[in-house]
Amino acid sequence: MKYASIPFNQNHNGWLRETPASRPALRGDCEADWAIVGAGFAGLAFARRLASHNPNLKIVVVDAASAAESSSARNSGFAIGLPHNIGSSTAELKKAQDYRSLLQAGIDELKTIVTDRGIDCEWEKAGKYHCQADARSESVLQEYRDNLELMDEAYEVLDRETLSQKLGTHFYHKGIYTPGAVLLNPASLAIGLAATLPENVTLYDMTPVMAIHYGKINRLVTPFGTLCAPKVMLATAALSRELAPGISKQAAMATFASLTAPLTDEQRQRLPIMKSWGLTPVNAIAGATLRYTADRRILIRQHVVPALHGRVTATQTYAATRLHRATFDKIFPQFRDVSLTHSWSGTISVTRNGAPVWGALSGAVYTASGCNGAGISKQTIAGSLLADYALGYDNPLTATMLALGEANYLPPSPLLDAAIAGSLLKERWLGRKEA
Template sequence: MNTRAIHLPHDDHDCGWYAALPPPAATKRLSGKQQADYAVIGAGFAGLAAARRLAEQKPDARIVLVDAQRVGYGASGRNSGFVIDLPHKMALEHPDPAHKQRLLGLNRAAIAQLQRLVTQHQIDCQWSHAGKFQGAVGPRGLAYLEHFERLMTELGEPFRSVDRDELAKVIGTRHYSRAVFTPGCYLMQPAALVRGLADSLPNNVELLEQSPIQGLQRDSKGQWVLQGADGQIRTPSLLLGTSIFTQEFGYLRSRLLPVMTFASWTRPLTQAEMDSIGIQLDWGLTPADHAGTTVRMTQDRRLIIRNTYKHVPRYGKSVSDSTRQEIREGHRTALLARYPQLANVPFTHTWGGVYAISRNFTNFFGELETGVYATACDNGVGAAWGTISGTLLAEMAVGSDSKHLQDIKSVTGMPSRNPPEPFLGLGVRTRIRMAAWNSRSEL
């Protein structure tokens, strides 16, 4: 293969999670000619987990982890801070109970792994076993909530119905008719967690940031050559933790859909403001209707509103400043619908994060060609899935085997092929608009 990455990450500069961190240490960039036993592209949840597991299994190997941006600046540092044990809503509808149990086991293995690392390395990331609410506003949301309860019953997983009054004592609003509480979710500050995972990598991992790989080819000796602006890496084994950007290296083209979702958060609330609405700290609520609004209250008193989806074929460059402002105004409407008493509390940041989905809701995991391995297409549940899939991808690359590795092979496959443009973009945009319209009562 001889290819050149055309579209590089182009994230906005307004991610609240990242802005809340202290300034990062000086970056080390790719320069000169380097040789590695293993190279990993992408320092998000998947790439960090892959590099760590490679280092554990091959302590004498040289592993290079390279990212186009600073750690925590990309998609892994831009989610809403949920690490969810349950399979995604679509996966919960899979007809095979064993399939769902494998997904549940993989997600819980990821949570246990992250818990261990947070504790071992004392990563300050607001890590919390808080569980999660799934909330419904009106009849549409309530119908989705009842469907979710049936799926949970079939799965044999614990859940608890929470009425309006009980919910309001936690989240400080009577906007929701009812919710379902599930206990297995963890909450965290994603940019802080990702940076902490990078800072605690084993000594035989070298992290290179702000070093976009712009070309990839195999040389005459069968080595992969990763070409950057000021240097190159040669390696016999390449692992891609690049999510949607996997297609920029020539793989899974026409099989991944780039979608961006957006969030805004407030400044930290004062104690008086907290008391005025009767709100508690450290909880998360996702919508029963998947196109509705996610709400988070952080440990440092910030309210987060997340909704709005965009098809972004050019990633961040697909979203203009005027579009971001329009999205921010929509977030403001959603905030005030829930908390009209906070009319004088401003948003300080509004940001987007891009991820990959597939039309057949299938994750890719495995060897793309000799010496190239990838996990791609998290379908919007990246923290747990990225962690476990990156870990197991490293095990595959070194020839290990485990029950979890067999499980992930059995629940993944090939994302279906997309129709050509302009039909693809037209179809995706139409579907997103229809979902937003149908779910407007839940926003």
């Protein structure tokens, strides 16, 4: 029997305030009405919506690690309500109205849960800066601005000097500020969402699914037991591709982030008076995503590598950390004495044409994946809508989700490996002045 690859980051999530209590692994044989593989934002949202529709359903969620160490908990902590470009691709901007409706619905859903269940995740509606360092990137920023006007969204165009007063750096040539984005601690959010699932949902940690035998009753094989269920939802994105029936439409990419120690009072004086902020670059492959947090730390997220089997080595993390240090010093030369205390990786699922992989894969097997970044709000609403879709509940946003189209076919390895390597080289060349 060929077993599925097990995702593994050889590093620790820097967002964790403390080591969270772990849930037990699945042991022995278990039966459920629904089996959900993956405790990220999509899987947790799917489980929550299923359970709310029918409290009599027995729902079991398994994760290879835990919600706290999932890729969802490892992202940069932007809950974004507006579409923007990923790399040089402007695929989301082509369907801006649809993405806006979905992303804002995702934020609204999360805000309700966070408020009602008292989840402490440092939720802050701080807005977002979308910036370019290279004056030649003007066309991408202009298309973003044009779409904001078409959507009648509030925004502000900022020049280098104004940005320096907002961000504490002269690195960026121009930027656009939009007020709607939420900044948060993604690990705290994931932990809170997992802890407040309805009573008819059971979550098992450290339970990787090694294989799935599909049939009238699907049998999920884990290291210490089996989970049998007539219906399955795969919330593994592009990880453990061996579990998904049908052709491949998505690939996993690893991204890396580092977080500084909190700035001392003396170091803080080197910045203008400013509030916490978040920044996305016009080229997310070559440029750096940045945050200045409420507790005076600076996050830098930069560097993307293929992770087709979901595994990131310590050597890759070390290389990314060295790149972060060099980029950080370039953006904030006044902080060469500020140390990077945490560095970690996470994975995103990318598709060839920017469309999601969403719906029924075959029979009673469903998925919500292919996020292409910005996964907090996007994957939350994708998971919730998929539950409505699977149970036959009418939701007007389902048509909006379907309007995003279908992801294109991706070739198998080694053609896929070569294609990804070529695409990354292209993006790094196009965005070489952005970091």
